[in-house]
Amino acid sequence: MWKHKHYRNTLLIAALSACLPAAIIGIFVYIFGTANIEKEAKRTHQNQVSYATERIDSNLSQLETVMAQWSFNLNLTKTYENLDIEKDFYNIQQVIFKSLNWIKSSDSLIEDVSLYLDKQEVLIKENIGIEKFQSRDLLMAYRQMALTQRDIFWTNTISVNPNSAPYMLVVRLPGGMAKTEAALIVEINAKQLDKLLSELEPGGFGSTQLVKEDGHYISLGRDGTKEPTKLDQFVTKVINQQGQSQSEEASIESWQGKDYSISFDKMKRIGSIWTVATATPIEQLTEPVKLLSQLVIYAGCAGLLLALGLSWFGSRQFYRPIRRLVLLFRTGNSHAEGTDEIDYIASEWKNLSRESQVLQERIDTHLPSLRESFLLQLVQGHLYFLSDGEIIDRMEEYGWDVREKTYAIMVVQMHGLYNSEGKFAPGDEQLVTFAAANILEEITSTKPFATSIINFQDLTVGLFVRFERETSKEDIKSTLHHWAGELASILHQLLKVDTTVCVGKSADSIRSVPDLFDDTRKALSHRKLNEQQQILYMDEMMPEGQHRITYPFEIEKDIIHALRMGMELELTQGMDQFLAALQEQADKEIQVRQGLLQLYGNLQNAIMLSGFNPLQLGDGEMLWAELYDMPDPKAVLQRMKDKVIHPYIEELHVTQNVQLKQLVEHVLITIHEKYMKDISLEYCADLHGTYPKKLSLGFKQVTGHTFIDYLTQYRMEKAKRLLLETNGKINDIALQVGYQPPYFNRIFKKNEGITPGQFREKQGKAKEPS
Incomplete structure (x- = not known):
């Protein structure tokens, strides 16, 4: 980690924070401790000299007194x-x-x-x-x-x-x-005299002397030594100088590179003054505290080592989250050398924030079209494979509040475009529909219930209305009936076209919305001709009877959806469930046979609506009479599978493969033409009239790559060509291939293993002549 700048700085700061106080205290203790020790040593040494002088003086005085007494005896x-x-x-x-x-x-x-x-x-x-x-x-x-x-x-x-x-x-x-x-x-x-004097300097490395005022040595404190050493002479010289200055305090003097504490004291003898002097090495005076000093030094060193260890440990702990952030942000093995990690993270965060802002702006730009596309897929029945919860979750991601709601449908259709008082001309259908959708959106924005507008681009506009779940059906019907008249009146006045509003039924399941829309749009065929404003109510047009129905409508809806999507397994399983439900609900055989024939008719109708000719699929064979005469319901169902379902599925797959291949080819052309722009799977799906999941599966099936992988690879190839063939800046090249510069660097290194600059340098060297 030492190569990381922020870690080094953190470790140094921690080490200084931990060690500097200890070092300052140590220096302070050393300076003042040394001074105090030196002062104490001088004081102690001077006291020893004074005490020894008193002893010698006492012994000599006693001798003088005794001899004076003997002189009289x-x-x-x-x-x-x-x-x-x-x-x-x-x-x-x-x-x-x-x-x-x-x-x-x-x-x-x-x-x-x-x-x-x-x-x-x-x-x-x-x-x-x-x-x-x-x-x-x-x-x-x-x-x-x-x-x-x-x-x-x-x-x-x-x-x-x-x-x-x-x-x-x-x-x-x-x-x-x-x-x-x-x-x-x-x-x-x-x-004996030397012994009294030698107690002042027990180590034998200094000097002790008893000297008369005229400079004659009385004792040097050493057995058999009569001649003074150079150290003795040096001490004598020092005490003579101090004697002249009338100072008897101990002093620290250096002699031959070693410090000595020199102390002396004087005593009066008969007719003269004798001086007791001693010079002791400082290290000898501090010998008693040497072990303690060493222990203090060792403890200080151990403290510094511990402080360094704790600094190292603390730095690693403090640096760990920063390192994790760096690893999350960086795209290679390391960030730029010499760059502080915090600055690096701040820089990357700014880049990510900028990219996030750009992406958010793109999302905000495309969100309305994505919402409209999803809602259109929902009402057209393309999302039948999703459950209620999954649909609700998806819609909440798009910003709709659809949980715990009651859903109602209204469909508005405009007519009489040629009689619009010259405001619109033939071919203006999309314009009229767009104007009507905008008017309805502005009107519904002031209502207390949530409404989404669906533009079908064919003079038809759908309204997807949500009420709170606790709202009664009577209140919902009353609100929608009153509102339908208001919408019809406003659209007629503003657009000068004939307007029909069909109020559909309501349901608590969002999976019922496609059927509600389908039924409501079909009900528009019951409008009266040559009426400027009409209101149609599904409840009044198709009142509910009181007879018991044994027909499994829900299973039939699943069968029709599976037929439209070409899912043969789900289709055959649904037909088996349909027969089982009929046999369970019906009391008589004729009711089962009638239900199967009804299913056969609805299947034929669905096949025709899909653009296929049932007669051609069955090789011109009419099955109605044959099915009607067959007594065994299972035989009837199997015959329908063999003669209707299997031929249709085969033909559908062939057609779908061709259509899918054509769709993917068109998408590839879009990628090749618009790769430098902000294109996405949703954008291409909407552009080519399909939905994202279908395009994603089809793209993978035809090309062998996902949409995003193919788009990224195509952009990388274009980028590498621009890097090698031009001298443009890398940031400009990133924009030319549809990326923001920071993201371009990361995605390029992820795909190529090196940065764009390294790629250009490496390829440039490879092309140079050897």
Whole structure:
């Protein structure tokens, strides 16, 4: 379906509608979430640094306090003023070594504790003992340290222990010593200090440092590492810059393509300021939420995939009715590429509406003639094979309201055309009849009952009148009698011709209408000569008697119809039913024989009315006396079949075949001459004086094709010739062969498999020289 433009548009719109909100929300969450995560990470990182700084500061402050207390406990003024380190070994062992050992064990940060005695120029260590200075420079460094004005301070000038931090705590012992000075020197355990610092950066991929304000590193948070890395130097540079700007907030800095969160905090030490700083990769800070982030990403991707799937499914569902419409409209495998289906449907709908309008106009144009032709066939008895319901349905299709009605007949006949005061001349019969039919139609349009006018073209006009079923027969007779006089008077005054109106009987069955018309027309023969206006009433001319009738009139009517139509099977079956009905109804044999002879006479009359000579059909043999003398009714009936029915049917079929062939030939000539016009089966039937069903069956029998198939094929042949022999536009060629352009394209492709344009192109290439 992707090649269909509307489907693509629908799918894209659905996908955008489903995915765009999720994408916008995702981007929004990402932007603000990232910012919040970054902000939270910086805040958390800064809090960690502040907390670690407080811990380190607390440990170092505690150490300073403890050492200050020990400085007062070790009073060398009285005990050690004149201490001889070589002779007074007991005092050194009992007091100094034990004190130094207690000091060392008092805090885990202490790596080593020593006592410097300036007067004796020795250094006493708890784990080594008394150590004399091997170098005068080293002694002067210790002396300088002991002579400082501060009682407690941090320094890195004399630390030589590789396990100690570069800075040590120095505490001068009080006591007022005049000639000598003493100091406690506490070396910090580098591992313990590194451990306190390394908690800030547990992953080992960042940088942690404890640095003095002058830039000297106290600890780098890594075991055995004394020299700073490039990252450590970069961090130091950043915190120096931020220190100058008086900002201690965490910042995000990039180094070698990776983002780091750099945080620091400061603490005051005796006489200086130390800074605790750390740089941690952002990805390490966000590691705890990494799984959650991945889950969010996976959920978002799954949501987008689900949205795309639902968009695809929804688009197919929405497109399905459109596709069905396209398949209904299109004439080939696909419509024009790049055309939106809705535009295509709209275009085809316009074409169909235009064709429908044209067809409706044609129907409206031909409907009056079709109605008149159908009604004429009805009253002439050509529709005897239809039931009441079928006739009513057909008439309702033509716009008549004939259901649940009582049907009445009137026949108007004009005479004295030669005495019409010079208004009409001989040969004007059709004109007079046409004028009378128009006058009657205008008069009847104002009446409360429905009336249809039938123009017989022979100075005779029929009126087919419908009353509501509940109308009584007395009211119908009264209305028709009054109306007959009005019609006769008006026609005589306007046309100046003699007028006779015969009012027929009424019936509730529409199949009785042909007999009512036939009887009413025959009754016109009872008119009086030389009377200008006459009204004839069938009820008065042929009053109903009171005697019981045993003659099956209805069956006889069916037999006469079958005889006229040449249907031998229905005819013989009807005669058998006629005999059975006679034998059932009659009391005596003479009544049966009389009924058969009556049927024989009516058959002879019908044969004569059809244009055949009964005497010639029977080889000059007179059957009346023979039938009259035959005692067996079945023998009489069989004799009638053999000598009357079979010869007539054979002759009729021969005649009908010739007439049918001549009729079809005339219709073929009409098709060949008028194929470019709007012609139809009904039009040709009316033009050649027959009815559509007969023409349809006859056309199929003679040509082997239906009327519409033959007409279509003939038009297609003409169209193909015009396509190949002329350069005319396809729309113009369509009109030349009797089609509207859109319908022509469809019917051409249906018959030829390709469009007219493709046919012209294909045949043109085939004719080009190779």
